[in-house]
């Protein structure tokens with residue numbers, strides 16, 4: 519049985535912990551938001567109050583944090599004297615970061631971990647909160663072959679498809695490419711649906727037509743951004759996340775950073791990043807990313 523320390527219990531982390539507990543893993547949890555940790559106690563998670571406490575006696579650590587700065591602070595320590603967990607875990611502890619962050623931060627943490635003879639993989643996810651709840655997430659792993667095999671043993675309890683993208687940081691790079699596509703697709707789906715609505719079409723009928731036509735995509739299939747078209751998606755629940763718009767802006771920014779380094783052209787991705795920047799500046803950053811539909815809607 520795995521004994522896991524899980525750090526970062528937000529929209530994604532909490533349902534992942536629930537599935538680990540269901541699979542019979544022993545899970546210790548920590549979040550700077552104590553309420554998020556306490557909510558998992560009745561399900562059998564051991565609530566802890568510090569990084570030092572959460573890693574006691576575990577064989578695996580999983581982190582699910584917002585961005586690179588949080589991951590670097592948790593693993594390596596921060597500028598305010600905080601010690602990183604690389605200096606707290608016992609030998610042979612296996613480390614998995616499932617946050618979506620910049621590949622350089624993932625490589626930095628992997629190098630520091632290897633210097634201490636610890637195995638670390640980056641394993642960002644796709645599939646959203648629904649996938650996290652259903653245990654059907656896709657994991658995109660970057661790291662050694664041994665790290666990938668070890669990761670599969672744990673991640674099989676929370677995911678359905680587990681890919682080995684390449685070496686350290688490559689999982690993040692693949693995830694960044696995926697979310698560049700997602701940001702473009704979501705903006706495109708909102709644009710097409712709004713054009714139809716403005717010209718008298720029923721968005722449900724239009725969605726059904728596009729789903730059986732060449733405009734079919736993930737947003738239309740599983741995450742329709744127009745309120746009332748699909749039950750159980752953020753659009754039909756006042757755009758409660760889900761996947762916050764601020765996190766989509768972060769991911770499109772990671773795509774822009776990567777494109778600068780490789781001197782790649784990403785005109786569509788840049789436009790999508792700017793749309794999310796405008797949208798977030800209007801007070802929408804904590805809403806689900808499908809709320810960008812509001813930018814197009816005349817209502």
Ligand code: NAD
Pocket residue numbers: 525526527528529530531548549550551554582583584585588591592616617618619643644645646647760761762765
């Ligand atoms: P979230 O903001 O809901 O959760 C992040 C959690 O981390 C919060 O509970 C926060 O309190 C905690 N945290 C922050 N700093 C911490 C620290 N130093 N120590 C302990 N806990 C700390 O975010 P989320 O939606 O769960 O996303 C997490 C990651 O997964 C992000 O990188 C995101 O881009 C990625 N992701 C999200 C989705 C989605 O649909 N929400 C899908 C795929 C990937």
